[in-house]
Amino acid sequence: MKAYIVGVGMTKFEKPETRDWSYPDMVREAASAALDDAGVRYEQVEQVPVGHCFQPSTAGQRAVYELGLTGVPVYNVDNNCATGSTALMLARQFVEGGAADCVLAVGFEKMARGALGGSSRGGDLAASPVARHYGIMAAAHGFEASPPTAQIFGNAAREHMDRYGTTPAQLAAVGAKNHRHSVNNPYAQFQDAYTVEEVLASRTVHRPLTKLQCSPTSDGAAAAVVVSERFADRHGLGARAVEIAAQAMTTDTAASFASGACIDAVGAPMSRAAAQRVYESAGVGPGDLDVIELHDCFSINELLTYEALGLCGEGESGKLVESGATTYGGRWVVNPSGGLISKGHPLGATGIAQVAELTWQLRGEAGARQVTGARTALAHNIGLGGAAVVTLLRR
Numbered sequence: 001m002k003a004y005i006v007g008v009g010m011t012k013f014e015k016p017e018t019r020d021w022s023y024p025d026m027v028r029e030a031a032s033a034a035l036d037d038a039g040v041r042y043e044q045v046e047q048v049p050v051g052h053c054f055q056p057s058t059a060g061q062r063a064v065y066e067l068g069l070t071g072v073p074v075y076n077v078d079n080n081c082a083t084g085s086t087a088l089m090l091a092r093q094f095v096e097g098g099a100a101d102c103v104l105a106v107g108f109e110k111m112a113r114g115a116l117g118g119s120s121r122g123g124d125l126a127a128s129p130v131a132r133h134y135g136i137m138a139a140a141h142g143f144e145a146s147p148p149t150a151q152i153f154g155n156a157a158r159e160h161m162d163r164y165g166t167t168p169a170q171l172a173a174v175g176a177k178n179h180r181h182s183v184n185n186p187y188a189q190f191q192d193a194y195t196v197e198e199v200l201a202s203r204t205v206h207r208p209l210t211k212l213q214c215s216p217t218s219d220g221a222a223a224a225v226v227v228s229e230r231f232a233d234r235h236g237l238g239a240r241a242v243e244i245a246a247q248a249m250t251t252d253t254a255a256s257f258a259s260g261a262c263i264d265a266v267g268a269p270m271s272r273a274a275a276q277r278v279y280e281s282a283g284v285g286p287g288d289l290d291v292i293e294l295h296d297c298f299s300i301n302e303l304l305t306y307e308a309l310g311l312c313g314e315g316e317s318g319k320l321v322e323s324g325a326t327t328y329g330g331r332w333v334v335n336p337s338g339g340l341i342s343k344g345h346p347l348g349a350t351g352i353a354q355v356a357e358l359t360w361q362l363r364g365e366a367g368a369r370q371v372t373g374a375r376t377a378l379a380h381n382i383g384l385g386g387a388a389v390v391t392l393l394r395r
Contacts, residue, residue, distance in 0.1 A: 003095040004232050004241040005393070007038025007225035008356035013189040013218045013344030016111045023055060023110045023221070027063035030221035030349075031106055035067075038225040038237065042068040045225075046100035049075040049090040051083035051107035052348035063108060077348075080129070080383030081297065082249075083107060084222065084351025089389060091226040092244050101231040107353070108221035109346035129385040136257055136265040146206040149384070150214060150298065154206035156262035157300035161208070164315030166303065168208045172199035173321045174299035175213040175341055181327070182338025184368035187353075189218050189344030213299035218344030222352035224359070242359050245394040248277035252386040263304060270388035271308035271380060278390045279310075284376065286310040291361050291371040292332055293354035294380040296339040305380055306334075309390075333371045336361065351381035351389060362395040 009030045027050075035042060050060030060076040079086040084107030091105035128134075134148060141155045160166045176196045182188040194202075199212040232238050255269035279285055286309055294309070296302040303317035311332065312320045320326060326334040337343045337357040340350060358377040360366045379391040 001096050002229045003092045003226050003244045005224050005359050006227050006237045006241050007034045008359045009033025010222035010353050010356050011220045012187045013220035016113045016219050023108050024063050024066045026221040027108050028066040031223040034223035034225050044102050045104045047094045047103045049077050049087040051077040051087035053078050079387045080385045081347050082381045082383035082387040082389050083348045085381035085389035095228050101228040103226045106223045107349040109348040110219050111217040133265045137262050150206040152262050153298040153300050154209045156266050159263050166318035170318030170322050171299045172196045174302045175199040177327050178335050178339040178341045181336050182342035185337050188338045190342045215297045215340035215345040218346040220346040220349050222349040222356050224352050242362050243394045246278040246282035246392040248274045249389045250274040267382045268304045268308050274388045274390040275309045278392050282392045289378050290374040291377045292334045295382045296341050336369045354379040358393050
């Protein structure tokens with residue numbers, strides 16, 4: 001049974017403590033928008049997977065109780081930065097498996113100011129979900145005082161530079177592109193354009209990554225209504241439906257750790273495997289894609305993901321972004337929303353917000369950031385620890 005997205009909604013992503021709202025407030029805003037977009041009442045929803053990383057275990061129930069007290073099953077999902085796409089994947093599986101005809105997938109986060117630590121939980125360092133990943137980094141590069149996530153991705157960037165000759169300007173070109181795209185996105189946390197030179201001149205977080213190449217902490221929520229083909233037909237929703245044509249999740253394998261490289265520890269092998277499964281399932285390839293939202297938590301991860309998705313060969317991603325192939329007028333438009341770097345990164349909401357952007361793009365509803373003629377879209381969402389989710393949307 002096919003699964004379709006018939007409604008999406010999200011809040012504006014905000015710097016933490018900027019707006020006086022609770023997480024139930026933000027979920028009510030995003031989920032109500034998705035239900036209104038679909039023309040579906042909450043009473044018609046049969047299952048609700050809710051993604052979040054920093055709230056208590058049943059915060060999903062507290063959040064969606066604002067929509068109604070229907071007794072609907074609510075599932076709390078936590079998969080680090082891939083949490084939102086994991087909630088969406090559960091929604092698709094409920095529908096494709098015949099367990100439900102109408103599912104609401106929700107993701108949200110209310111975060112603290114400042115850089116993320118090595119994981120979303122405190123406690124025993126040896127038992128940390130990312131202990132092995134940071135062990136790889138420490139063995140190869142040591143462990144410094146800068147934020148751990150910036151360190152491991154910054155060290156991946158250094159490895160890419162050493163192996164392939166990638167330049168600081170090519171890394172900065174990712175940040176400049178995504179900040180430029182966000183100017184036209186009213187949901188983005190930042191809406192200022194910067195040149196490559198300005199990106200390079202911003203404060204260094206962990207060499208070679210500067211502040212304007214790093215995703216911020218953010219508050220926000222996003223939601224999507226996923227339905228079966230029969231539900232869409234019965235309620236006349238087909239004209240606005242976007243098909244989830246293929247989706248795959250992978251977790252770490254031996255390839256993440258065998259090389260001792262941060263490039264692999266931050267998830268490049270997971271992303272490559274998930275993308276390949278999606279391409280094979282949908283019968284498409286990178287050349288068939290029109291628009292892509294990918295997980296640019298740091299500029300280097302956008303470059304690594306170009307290679308993992310097959311947009312270019314290994315080591316060629318710096319030249320690809322520099323050529324203009326991944327912006328308007330190029331071969332693909334990557335992160336028209338501004339991506340995590342400029343749109344923001346409330347962990348639990350990110351994966352669903354990516355899909356909201358792509359749904360608007362495929363419907364031709366993205367306004368000034370519209371990708372002309374977009375028919376096939378791909379979302380990529382990754383979390384250390386690890387999980388990579390790739391989703392192909394088609395209309």
